[in-house]
Amino acid sequence: MSKQLPLRQRVRKGLILTMFLLFPLILYYFSPALIIEGAAQGIITGSFIMFGLMFVSSLFVGRLWCGWACPGAGLQEMFAGVNNQTVRSRWAGRVKWIIWTPWILGIAAAALSAGGLHQVDPFFRTVGGVSVAEPASYIVYYGVVAIFVVLALTVGRRGGCHVICWMAPFMILGRQIRNRFGWASLQLTADADRCVDCTRCSTNCPMSLDVHKMVQTSNMEHPDCVLCGTCVDNCKKGVIRFNFAPVRRTADQTQRQVITLS
Numbered sequence: 001m002s003k004q005l006p007l008r009q010r011v012r013k014g015l016i017l018t019m020f021l022l023f024p025l026i027l028y029y030f031s032p033a034l035i036i037e038g039a040a041q042g043i044i045t046g047s048f049i050m051f052g053l054m055f056v057s058s059l060f061v062g063r064l065w066c067g068w069a070c071p072g073a074g075l076q077e078m079f080a081g082v083n084n085q086t087v088r089s090r091w092a093g094r095v096k097w098i099i100w101t102p103w104i105l106g107i108a109a110a111a112l113s114a115g116g117l118h119q120v121d122p123f124f125r126t127v128g129g130v131s132v133a134e135p136a137s138y139i140v141y142y143g144v145v146a147i148f149v150v151l152a153l154t155v156g157r158r159g160g161c162h163v164i165c166w167m168a169p170f171m172i173l174g175r176q177i178r179n180r181f182g183w184a185s186l187q188l189t190a191d192a193d194r195c196v197d198c199t200r201c202s203t204n205c206p207m208s209l210d211v212h213k214m215v216q217t218s219n220m221e222h223p224d225c226v227l228c229g230t231c232v233d234n235c236k237k238g239v240i241r242f243n244f245a246p247v248r249r250t251a252d253q254t255q256r257q258v259i260t261l262s
Helices: 007-021 023-030 034-040 046-061 064-068 071-078 090-113 135-154 159-163 168-181 200-204 211-216 230-234
Strands: 043-045 119-121 185-190 240-245
Touching (some): 007 071, 023 046, 023 071, 023 135, 034 043, 034 046, 043 046, 046 168, 064 168, 071 135, 071 159, 090 159, 090 168, 135 159, 200 211, 200 230, 230 240
Parallel strands (some): 043 119
Antiparallel strands (some): 185 240
16 A cells, blocks of 8 residues: 655645646746747737746745646656656756757847837737637647656656756746845755665655755755755655745854744
8 A cells, every 4th residue: 555645745746736737728828939929029928927926936935836836847747657767967957058048038139129028918829818728729738748748758757847947947046046145035954963864855856856965965955956845744854844044154153043834
């Protein structure tokens, strides 16, 4: 008989699977193509707004979206039972930046060609706010699904998140800004002295992070951490915890008061 997942992980998986079921309705609000088409007409589209919100939210909650609400994450975690291989290759994480950088430049160029952004249309190219409402839209939908499925099956755990996700860089940059200035934000902390080296945290990480090493080096920050809490809930010794606090820059700094969330 399989062991029941911790409650927090059941809630998390339920949320991202529900978001995937809603994907046909909300697909265009994450479109990397419509943001360029809209910018070329001087329009701030739904995807423009969503990417902006992701960046702003990452200043305070990191990549929480990726761990708890992303439809693509729900899709890929369904295929973890088929290919649960960890993704350790460095090239995988670099590909999305190679894609993202010219894409951002393309958005800027499109906006400049239109003389700037002067109109807001959150429902751009949707039908009554629904993304997949016409036969042609199904081609786009199943094309996106196919890309993420293929990457999950060939690259490993959340392969699409590592290789092709055009949304992740917004949140990675936001988190880096937060880490630079150090204001209070949702984060992981660890008590290495309590660790018994079982490595369950690393084994179960859906983003293939070497969490055990992060614990031992007292550095729980990583660009690919999606704050899913899997390591928190799989640690029987309570080594890893969530909290909301400023960056603690050095080991000998006086630890500031934190709001414990787990």
